[in-house]
Amino acid sequence: MKHALRLGAGAVTVSVMTALTACGGTGSGSSSADSASGKKTATIQLAIASAVIGPKEEVATYSVAKKEGFLSEENLDVKTINTDGSVAAVQAVASGSADITPADASAILAAREKGVPVVAVGGLVQNWPWRIATLPGSPIKSAKDLKGKKIGVISLASGSAPYARAMAEDGGLDPQKDVDLIPVGVGSQALSALEGGKVDALALYTQAYTTLELSGKSFDYLQNGPRFDGIRSLTYVVRKDTLSKKKDEITRFLRASYKGLLFSAVNPEAAMRDGYSVYPAILSGQQADARIANDTKILQAWVRTAVPATGEPASWKDWGAVSTEAWTKTGDYMKSSGTITKDPDLTTLWDAGLLKDVNDFDAAAVIGKAESAAK
The missing domain is CATH 3.40.190.10 (Periplasmic binding protein-like II)
Structure with missing residues (x-):
């Protein structure tokens, strides 16, 4: 049954400056009884590369997944921490302070070259921004x-x-x-x-x-x-042992995130209102109705970098996939820019093993929910 629906190579050792957001917490990977179903709800920690003061990936993926029930459908309780950029977000994952983060590919490649035990598990931004x-x-x-x-x-x-x-x-x-x-x-x-x-x-x-x-x-x-063309940017990354220990939780989180992204592509205004609810700091003290038009356009600009450049939402598939060609081009680009010094080892950098299960959701149901959501 289907389930319902940013970095220099030398900066990887930057210490993580984390502060819990209003919806954050501590205790990565714990579980508690779900009061509605009696099932165990897994808790994972998400590192966010910066404070959320505008419409970007946290709105399109995490906020929508939270407010539209995609995380609860996956029996997930996600806590968040803020870090000072993609390098620090990768370091948070590497240190065990977080379980997963969407970080710039340059930070991931630089970390791997230095032997940091992280692995990319799902693409996010696929159109060069x-x-x-x-x-x-x-x-x-x-x-x-x-x-x-x-x-x-x-x-x-x-x-x-x-x-x-x-x-x-x-x-x-x-x-x-x-x-x-x-x-x-x-x-x-x-x-x-x-x-x-x-x-x-x-x-x-x-x-x-x-x-x-x-x-x-x-x-x-x-x-x-x-x-x-084809160079990757934001990509989900986890620590290698986290992938082994929490494979199911990471799979469920990615599935909920991509549901959120699909929802955002279909109804960006409703997605933006979800963002205001989770991150009220975006409003800067203003009323949502005064900001919604412009903020929706800004969110749409980000979403266009993360969804296929052609086709309609109903035709999109293979969420999170990154081809060998794309990784090779990304590695070549990072070498030429001085971020890394040698070709990355794709066998240690990239693990696509979760993506079959990640894509096991009813896209039509997500689209229908987005189309019927109040704007």
């Missing part, structure tokens, strides 16, 4: 025009840094000598750096630009080259 942007009318029109320029990145340990270097390399430049990477964060801080001349261009993800564009700003974008 990074772009180089300039102010309208800038003389920078292609990657080669970046020579001698300052590029604003989120941080030197984020996925934007290797991307900016790879873009410079695409333009025939030496990414270590011909461009200068300046940490500028995201949002208004990044915009101020660009408009104030501190940097000549920004290297951010699509959703971050969408947020700024909805405030009335506009940008020119450099064209990404074909090398970026």
